[in-house]
Amino acid sequence: EDQVTQSPEALRLQEGESSSLNCSYTVSGLRGLFWYRQDPGKGPEFLFTLYSAGEEKEKERLKATLTKKESFLHITAPKPEDSATYLCAVLMDSNYQLIWGAGTKLIIKP
Amino acid sequence: EAGVTQFPSHSVIEKGQTVTLRCDPISGHDNLYWYRRVMGKEIKFLLHFVKESKQDESGMPNNRFLAERTGGTYSTLKVQPAELEDSGVYFCASSQGTVDRQYFGPGTRLTVT
Numbered sequence: 001e002d003q004v005t006q007s008p009e010a011l012r013l014q015e016g017e018s019s020s021l022n023c024s025y026t027v028s029g030l031r032g033l034f035w036y037r038q039d040p041g042k043g044p045e046f047l048f049t050l051y052s053a054g055e056e057k058e059k060e061r062l063k064a065t066l067t068k069k070e071s072f073l074h075i076t077a078p079k080p081e082d083s084a085t086y087l088c089a090v091l092m093d094s095n096y097q098l099i100w101g102a103g104t105k106l107i108i109k110p
Numbered sequence: 111e112a113g114v115t116q117f118p119s120h121s122v123i124e125k126g127q128t129v130t131l132r133c134d135p136i137s138g139h140d141n142l143y144w145y146r147r148v149m150g151k152e153i154k155f156l157l158h159f160v161k162e163s164k165q166d167e168s169g170m171p172n173n174r175f176l177a178e179r180t181g182g183t184y185s186t187l188k189v190q191p192a193e194l195e196d197s198g199v200y201f202c203a204s205s206q207g208t209v210d211r212q213y214f215g216p217g218t219r220l221t222v223t
Contacts, residue, residue, distance in 0.1 A: 036214075044201070096165065097166065098212070100152045100153040100154070
C-alpha cells in the first residue's frame with residue numbers, strides 16, 4: 001500500500017536549536033515529493049518540490065533533501081515564526097494524486 | 111495575483127441536509143483538486159479536474175458527493191445528504207501543470223451535527 005509517514009508527530013525546540021523532520025515513503029513510483037507548511041486555520045503553503053534522489057533545495061532557514069526512501073526537512077537556527085505544521089506529500093507516477101503524511105507540528109519557543 | 115478562494119469558510123449543517131462548497135482557482139490554472147482532512151487524519155485526495163473534465167475521481171468516498179467544474183473555471187462540491195462522518199476540512203487546490211506545485215485555498219470547515 002502506498003504510504004507516507006512523518007516523524008516526529010510533534011517537536012518542541014528552543015529558538016536557535018537546529019533539528020530535522022523526517023518523511024519516509026513507500027510508493028510504487030515517485031514523480032515528486034512536496035513539502036508544505038500549514039498555519040492554523042489556513043491552507044497548506046508550498047515550500048519545496050524534490051524530484052530525484054540526491055536533490056536538495058534551500059529556502060532561508062529550511063533545507064530539504066531526498067533519498068530513495070525518505071526526505072528530510074532540516075531547520076537551521078529556527079525562529080518562533082517557523083512554528084507551524086510541516087506536511088510532506090508524494091506525487092505518484094501512476095496518477096496525479098498527492099499522498100499525504102500526517103504532518104509534524106513544530107513549536108519554536110523564544 | 112489572487113490566490114485560490116473557497117466559500118464558505120465554515121458551514122454547520124444537520125445530518126441529512128445538503129451543502130455546497132465552492133472553489134475559485136487561480137486564473138489560468140487548468141488543474142483543480144479537492145482534498146479533505148478529517149480530524150486527526152492526514153489530508154486525503156478526493157478528485158482532480160483538468161479544465162471541465164474529471165481526470166480522476168477515485169478518492170470520492172461515495173455517491174453522496176458530487177463535484178462539478180463549470181466551463182473550466184470555478185468548482186463546486188455538493189454533499190447530499192450529509193452524514194456525520196463527512197465533517198472535516200475541505201481544501202481546494204489548483205495548478206498550471208499536473209506535476210507543478212499546487213496552490214491551496216484556506217479550506218472550508220464542514221461540521222455535520
